[in-house]
Amino acid sequence: MKSFSAILKKSGRFTFFEIPFDASKVFDIKKGTIRVFGTINNLEFREKLTSRGNGKYILMANKMLQKRVGFVGSDLEIDVEMDLDKVALHNSGNRISLDVPKCKIDILQAIRERSTIRQFTDRKVEKKKIQILLESGFCAPNAKGKRPCHFIVSDDSAFLHKIADDSNHKTFKTATCCIVVCGDKNVEGINKFLIEDCSAATQNILLSAYGLGVGSAWIGLLKTCSAYEYIISCFSLPEKIIPVNLIALGYPDEEKPILPRYDSSKVHWNHW
Ligand SMILES: Cc1cc2nc3c(=O)[nH]c(=O)nc-3n(C[C@H](O)[C@H](O)[C@H](O)COP(=O)(O)O)c2cc1C
Structure with missing residues (x-):
């Protein structure tokens, strides 16, 4: 978890704060979206970072996040705790290997x-x-x-x-x-x-x-x-x-019959 202070500011249409380190290096993400989570002034957030090139990243604050941290348009000093959202590594390039348990049923x-x-x-x-x-x-x-x-x-x-x-x-x-x-x-x-x-x-x-x-x-x-x-x-x-x-x-102490459940009267192809 990285802790830092930043300034939440508005520039044109965007409200954001700068990440004071190279997030791709610190979080060891070589390509794709960097998703992070943590707190801003002790309020939880879960967002993605936006790259500005050369290892510089910003976090764009949407309207909801702005409201939650009390941003009203003028620069706001914030305390941030941030870590990589490992579970959210959705991009195929970033997929982390998980031990997948097996079961015998299709x-x-x-x-x-x-x-x-x-x-x-x-x-x-x-x-x-x-x-x-x-x-x-x-x-x-x-x-x-x-x-x-x-x-x-x-x-x-x-x-x-x-x-x-x-x-x-x-x-x-x-x-x-x-x-x-x-x-x-x-x-x-x-x-x-x-x-x-x-x-x-x-x-x-x-x-x-x-x-x-x-x-x-x-x-x-x-x-x-x-x-x-x-x-x-x-x-x-x-x-x-x-x-x-x-x-x-x-563990089951009863057996349930396996019944067919498909009901063609409730299926509507292209029209009701
Ligand atoms: C939203 C929801 C609420 C349910 N609430 C109850 C409940 O309060 N008590 C209960 O015995 N079963 C509850 N069930 C289980 C259903 O009764 C059960 O799924 C349904 O009878 C169909 O049977 P099946 O799950 O064997 O297909 C609930 C299921 C759903 C999806």
Whole structure:
């Protein structure tokens, strides 16, 4: 993490600050977009750098970022903490090698065969597998590449039983683990796609669980249900964090038939 002071300034149509080092050298990025994250005056940001040639970079502040840091048009001194956003190395030239865990199920087979499991054995899901599920969650598409999702993992039986108190959440009576998929409304900036982002991550986790032989259930979390406030207070969630979905996990103690689900009456080619 690099720490430095800079001046946020407006020049013509653009508002930006200069990076006081050669970001390509410091972050060891030979070509392509350099994506960074960190804080500006203790407020989180996730942006890309713009090259001005000769190892000079600037960070352009969009309207939302300007508003958040209180920029009103005149030069503003800012304290910046910045690091390379490794997970966001999207450009093929910058792809970092990750250890990709394998499972024996083809992706299309997993999509067709997965179904909600609501009865689990008492066998705990291994931490290694949960780690793989979280990685799958982080791989989901998300609006503007802002990756606003956070994941709270709990295998605490008191927590699971408390969640199961709600009649819609009975699945947690036997689940051995819960992932609370949360969204950071500040990172997203405008909160608009937070539900979609968290839901894409949720589905990735469900499919990966199936691939690993772990049963799962997507449990919606309405703001009006008792679990919603309970989760916020139980984990002392910061104001910016919204719990969006729950995922119940465990080893299946029930078998679900695999049914064909394609419904041609709901498919509309070129016209309704
Ligand atoms: C947004 C959403 C909310 C859900 N909420 C609940 C819930 O509160 N309780 C529950 O038992 N299942 C819940 N489910 C699981 C659905 O009931 C389940 O996916 C649906 O019956 C289809 O079955 P399948 O997953 O086996 O295909 C939810 C699923 C989604 C996508």
